[in-house]
Amino acid sequence: MNTLEKNAKPKQEETPMNPSEKRSNRKLLIGGLLVILISINGILLYMNYQKKEKTEEQAEVIRVKNSELENQIKVYEALKADFERQSQELQAMGLENDSLESKIAAITSDLNELRGFRKSSYSLADQRRFRDRASAFEKQLKVKDEEIAKLKEDNEVLFTENTTLKTTQNKLSDSLTTMKSTNQNLTEKVKVASRLEAQSLVVNVINQRGKEKEDNDNEFKAKRVDKIRVLFKLAKNDVAEKEPKTIYMRLIEPDGAALYNLSTGSGSFQIDGEDMYYTAKRDIVFDNTQQQVSFVYDKNAEYKKGQHTVELYSDGFMIGKTSFVLK
Incomplete structure (x- = not known):
C-alpha cells in the first residue's frame, strides 16, 4: 500500500430515504x-x-x-x-x-x-x-x-x-x-x-162746335164728342200742406187701356213702386180753399163706344174716380 492510499480517508456512503420521508x-x-x-x-x-x-x-x-x-x-x-x-x-x-x-x-x-x-x-x-x-x-x-x-x-x-x-x-x-x-x-x-180728395167729380163732353154738355146719368152719344172735360173740387184738408201738387188723370177706354199719347202730354208715374200710364196731368198749388180743378182732353180721334172710366191720382193715392158711357 502506497503512501496515497494510506493517507486517503475512506468514502462515506449516502443513506437512502425511507418511504415516510x-x-x-x-x-x-x-x-x-x-x-x-x-x-x-x-x-x-x-x-x-x-x-x-x-x-x-x-x-x-x-x-x-x-x-x-x-x-x-x-x-x-x-x-x-x-x-x-x-x-x-x-x-x-x-x-x-x-x-x-x-x-x-x-x-x-x-x-x-x-x-x-x-x-x-x-x-x-x-x-x-x-x-x-x-x-x-x-x-x-x-x-x-x-x-x-x-x-x-x-x-x-x-x-x-x-x-x-x-x-x-x-x-x-x-x-x-x-x-x-x-x-x-x-x-x-x-x-x-193729408192726401187730397176730389169731390163733386163731373164729366162733361164738348162737341166740335165747342158746346159743352152735361148729363146726370153720364151718358153721351159718341159721335158728338170732340173733347172731354173733367171737373172736380179739392176737399178741405187742414192736415195737407199748402204746396204745389201734381194731379194725374187716367182716361180708361172700354177695353181697359188708358188713353196714352205723348204728343198730348201723356206719360207715366209710380204707384206702389210700379209704373202707371196717365192720360194728362195738372200742376196746381193746393191752398185748402176747396179750389176747382178741371181737365180738358182732346183725343184727336173718334172715341170708342162703351163705358169709360176716369181716375185721378196725387201723391201716390187715388183721389177720385167716376165713369161715363158713350153710346
Missing part, C-alpha cells in the same frame, strides 16, 4: 403548490372584483348621465310646450310677441343639441349649462304667465264693459228702431190723412 416531502411540495395556486386565485378574484366594481361604477355613471339627459330633455319639451301655449293664448287675444317666438326657437335648438348627446358624451359641464338655461327659461315663463293672467283679467273687464255697452247700444238701437217705426207709422198716417 418521501411522502412527507411530497406533501410539502403539494402544499406549497396549493398555497401558490390559492394565492394566484385570490389575486385573480380580487382583480376581477375590482374590475367588476369599476365596470358597475361606470355603468351607474352612464345610467345616471342618461337618466339626467332624458330628464333634461323632458324639461325642455315641457318648456317648449308652455311657451307655445303662451304664444297661442296671446294670439287668441289678438296679440303677437316676437320674444316668445325667439324663445321657442332657442329651446328647439337646445332640444336638438340635447338629443344629440344620446349618441355622444353628456358631460357634467353640459349638465350644469343646460340646467342653468332651463332655470332661466322657467323664470321667464313664470313672468310671462303673470303678464298673460293680467291681460286676461283686463280683457275680462273690457269684455264685461263691452257687453254692457253693447246691451245699452242694443237697447238704444231698439228704441231708435221703435221710434223710427213709430215715426214711419206717423208719417204714413199723416201722409194718408
Whole structure:
C-alpha cells in the first residue's frame, strides 16, 4: 500500500430515504403548490372584483348621465310646450310677441343639441349649462304667465264693459228702431190723412162746335164728342200742406187701356213702386180753399163706344174716380 492510499480517508456512503420521508416531502411540495395556486386565485378574484366594481361604477355613471339627459330633455319639451301655449293664448287675444317666438326657437335648438348627446358624451359641464338655461327659461315663463293672467283679467273687464255697452247700444238701437217705426207709422198716417180728395167729380163732353154738355146719368152719344172735360173740387184738408201738387188723370177706354199719347202730354208715374200710364196731368198749388180743378182732353180721334172710366191720382193715392158711357 502506497503512501496515497494510506493517507486517503475512506468514502462515506449516502443513506437512502425511507418511504415516510418521501411522502412527507411530497406533501410539502403539494402544499406549497396549493398555497401558490390559492394565492394566484385570490389575486385573480380580487382583480376581477375590482374590475367588476369599476365596470358597475361606470355603468351607474352612464345610467345616471342618461337618466339626467332624458330628464333634461323632458324639461325642455315641457318648456317648449308652455311657451307655445303662451304664444297661442296671446294670439287668441289678438296679440303677437316676437320674444316668445325667439324663445321657442332657442329651446328647439337646445332640444336638438340635447338629443344629440344620446349618441355622444353628456358631460357634467353640459349638465350644469343646460340646467342653468332651463332655470332661466322657467323664470321667464313664470313672468310671462303673470303678464298673460293680467291681460286676461283686463280683457275680462273690457269684455264685461263691452257687453254692457253693447246691451245699452242694443237697447238704444231698439228704441231708435221703435221710434223710427213709430215715426214711419206717423208719417204714413199723416201722409194718408193729408192726401187730397176730389169731390163733386163731373164729366162733361164738348162737341166740335165747342158746346159743352152735361148729363146726370153720364151718358153721351159718341159721335158728338170732340173733347172731354173733367171737373172736380179739392176737399178741405187742414192736415195737407199748402204746396204745389201734381194731379194725374187716367182716361180708361172700354177695353181697359188708358188713353196714352205723348204728343198730348201723356206719360207715366209710380204707384206702389210700379209704373202707371196717365192720360194728362195738372200742376196746381193746393191752398185748402176747396179750389176747382178741371181737365180738358182732346183725343184727336173718334172715341170708342162703351163705358169709360176716369181716375185721378196725387201723391201716390187715388183721389177720385167716376165713369161715363158713350153710346
